[in-house]
Amino acid sequence: MKHVTALDGVRGIAILAVVLFHYTFLSCGWAGVQLFFVLSGFLITSILVSDADLPLKLYLQRFYWRRTLRIFPLYFGYLGILAAVYGLTGKPELFGRYWGYLFTYTLNIPRILPNFRDNASFGHFWSLAVEEQFYLVWPLLIFLLPRRGRQALVIALLVLCPVVRALTVHFAAGLSTDTFYLGEAVYSFTPGQLDAFATGAALVVFGDRLRGKAVLWFVLSTVMLLGAGQAAASWSRGRLAFDTGLGYEINMLRGGQHIWGYTLINLWSASLILLALQKKAVGAALSHPVLAFPGRVSYGMYLLHLVVLEAVLGLTGRRHFLGNIAVFAVYLGVLSGVCFLSYRYYESYFLNLKERLFRRPPQARSGAVSASGD
Numbered sequence: 001m002k003h004v005t006a007l008d009g010v011r012g013i014a015i016l017a018v019v020l021f022h023y024t025f026l027s028c029g030w031a032g033v034q035l036f037f038v039l040s041g042f043l044i045t046s047i048l049v050s051d052a053d054l055p056l057k058l059y060l061q062r063f064y065w066r067r068t069l070r071i072f073p074l075y076f077g078y079l080g081i082l083a084a085v086y087g088l089t090g091k092p093e094l095f096g097r098y099w100g101y102l103f104t105y106t107l108n109i110p111r112i113l114p115n116f117r118d119n120a121s122f123g124h125f126w127s128l129a130v131e132e133q134f135y136l137v138w139p140l141l142i143f144l145l146p147r148r149g150r151q152a153l154v155i156a157l158l159v160l161c162p163v164v165r166a167l168t169v170h171f172a173a174g175l176s177t178d179t180f181y182l183g184e185a186v187y188s189f190t191p192g193q194l195d196a197f198a199t200g201a202a203l204v205v206f207g208d209r210l211r212g213k214a215v216l217w218f219v220l221s222t223v224m225l226l227g228a229g230q231a232a233a234s235w236s237r238g239r240l241a242f243d244t245g246l247g248y249e250i251n252m253l254r255g256g257q258h259i260w261g262y263t264l265i266n267l268w269s270a271s272l273i274l275l276a277l278q279k280k281a282v283g284a285a286l287s288h289p290v291l292a293f294p295g296r297v298s299y300g301m302y303l304l305h306l307v308v309l310e311a312v313l314g315l316t317g318r319r320h321f322l323g324n325i326a327v328f329a330v331y332l333g334v335l336s337g338v339c340f341l342s343y344r345y346y347e348s349y350f351l352n353l354k355e356r357l358f359r360r361p362p363q364a365r366s367g368a369v370s371a372s373g374d
Contacts, residue, residue, distance in 0.1 A: 002369055006276040009286025010039055012295030013272075019305050019335070023328055027245035031265050033127050034196055036302075038269035040131060041200025043374050048142040049150075049204055050368035054360065056143060062358040063139050069350045070299075070374070074342065075128065078303055079103060082121060094119045105132035111188035114176040120306040126188050128303075133190045134197050150205045154198045161195035162259045168192055169258060183251020186258045199266040203274060214278040218271040225264045232257055277369075293336070300339035300347065308335045 014035040021029025051059050079102055086095040094117055101107040108126040110116050145153060165186050172185040186192055203210065210217070229247025230240050236254035241247040252261050275282045286292070294301060312331040 004277065004283075004369055005292055006283035006286040007039065007043070007273070007369070008293075008295035009288065009291035010035070010273055010276050010295065011298045012286075012291035012293070014039065015294050015298040015301045015305075016291075018302065019332065021250075022306060022309060023331070025244070025328065027243060027250075028248050029244075030250040031248060034262065034265045035269040035272070036127070036298075037131070037193060037196035038200040038266050039273060040134075041197030042203050042270070042273055043200070043369065044135070044138065044197075045142060045201035045204040047368040047374065048139055051360070052143055058358060059143055060139060062360070064135075065358050066354050067135060069354055071128075071132075073350045074300060074303060074347055076103075077346070079122075092119050092121045095121070098122070101129075105129040108133075108188040108190060112172070112185045114178065114181050116184070120310050124302070124306060130188070130190045130193055134194065138197070147205065150201075154202045154205055157195045157198035158202070158263070161192055161198075162263055164189070165192040165262065166256075166259050169253070179253050180251055183253050183258065186253075187251055193262075195263065196266045196269075199270045200273065203270055203277075210274060212278070214271070214274045218268075218275045221264070221268040221271040225268045228260070228264055231255075232261075293340075297336070297339040297343045300342045301335060304338060304342075305335055308338060 014032040017026060017029040017032030017035070019029075020026035021032065048059075048063065051062060054062070079099075082092075082095060083099065085091065086099075090096075095102075097117075098107060098110065098119075101110055102122055102125060106129055107122070108129040111126050141153060142150060168186050168189050169182050172182050176182070226246065231247075232255035233239065233241035233247040248257070248261060248265070252258055276286050277283070309331055312327065312334060316327045316330065
């Protein structure tokens with residue numbers, strides 16, 4: 001596969017946004033998860049379309065073998081440590097309630113119910129569950145559908161998923177009218193997130209039509225995103241959003257944002273990926289180590305960032321002004337170091353096994369695009 005370092009930079013933006021969000025430095029940083037979803041949709045679809053000429057058995061074996069080596073070792077290694085700690089100390093207490101969901105990639109399901117209790121050790125794994133559920137159905141659809149069928153599928157998801165989000169709130173309101181819960185239900189429900197993956201897939205299946213329009217799409221999507229966010233803030237609060245939330249609070253419900261807000265964030269994310277692929281200056285900026293390095297180890301950073309944050313804050317506590325920035329610098333340094341060691345000495349061992357089995361025939365050449373670890 002053709003490795004594009006600029007996509008590591010895109011992934012770096014996504015993980016840094018999430019890290020800054022959980023440190024309360026960037027209120028809209030939660031949208032980094034949407035950027036992850038869109039990028040995943042693009043990369044996975046690129047790989048699948050490139051391999052769709054293979055026999056079905058080899059096609060599926062190759063995809064799931066590579067995904068397993070990328071995702072399972074760190075995820076289940078971490079859960080194994082967590083289970084051992086729980087067995088010895090009884091902490092984290094909620095592990096006993098949710099371990100079954102964690103080991104089956106279904107943690108997003110209890111989040112749809114009103115009595116879900118979050119936990120820094122694993123609560124954010126709901127998004128990994130959504131990705132795994134996407135992987136269960138998408139490969140077969142891409143293999144079975146012809147080019148126009150793939151395009152129709154992408155368009156259908158872009159149209160239907162906002163409707164699914166609206167219906168999710170409608171039915172979830174029968175369980176609880178708490179706005180935080182309703183937002184969580186929408187955010188965690190896989191059918192309502194499939195348009196994020198489809199937006200990334202659109203860059204593959206409609207690639208010819210998008211060629212040469214990267215700047216136009218990026219400018220338009222940015223204007224739409226920022227304008228709609230400020231309009232929603234003005235309508236719901238009576239004032240513009242002069243803060244780092246930009247009018248997009250997590251679990252957004254105001255002004256029907258749960259219906260259209262995710263769509264706009266997904267479109268902006270896709271336009272950034274398109275810009276990274278087509279504009280050399282942008283690609284060079286995104287390839288800078290400041291962004292490319294966290295992108296390269298982003299999987300580990302996402303898994304571990306909250307537990308490392310809890311550990312650092314347990315030792316230092318939260319500070320104000322410059323002290324808080326200093327603590328954040330220590331936290332980011334520790335997190336980066338831990339994730340580099342994990343990637344270099346643990347994850348890479350499994351990544352290097354990808355071509356040991358289910359290799360493409362010598363005469364078949366892949367045209368897929370990849371970022372680190374894909």
